[in-house]
Ligand SMILES: [Zn+2]
C-alpha cells in the first residue's frame with residue numbers, strides 16, 4: 195500500500211465509514227482495507243507524508259496537510275506526475291458527432307457531452 199492509500203483509508207475511517215464503504219470510495223480492495231484497519235487500531239487520526247511516510251502534525255481547523263514540507267511535496271509530485279497524467283486522461287472520439295474529446299479517468303465514455311448522449315439515444319429509440 196502507498197502512503198496516499200493509507201491517508202485515504204484513514205480520512206474515510208475518521209468519518210466513521212466501515213471498511214466496505216472505504217473500499218468503494220478509494221478503489222482499494224475491501225480485504226486490504228479491513229486488514230489495515232485491524233492492524234492499526236486507533237490510528238485513523240494519523241496523516242502520513244505521502245512522500246516519506248513520516249506522520250505529519252495537523253493544526254486543528256486547518257486544511258489537512260499530507261506532506262511534512264514543501265520538499266517532500268515537490269518530490270512526490272515529480273515522481274508521480276507521469277503516472278497521474280497517463281492514467282487520468284483519455285482522448286476519445288464521440289460516437290454521435292465524431293469530435294475528439296478528453297475524458298478524465300474514464301476511457302469508456304462514448305459521447306463528448308450530455309447533449310450528444312441524449313441525441314444519440316433519441317435517434318435509436
Ligand atoms: Zn516527508
Ligand SMILES: [Zn+2]
Pocket residue numbers: 288289290291292293305306307310
Ligand atoms: Zn459529441
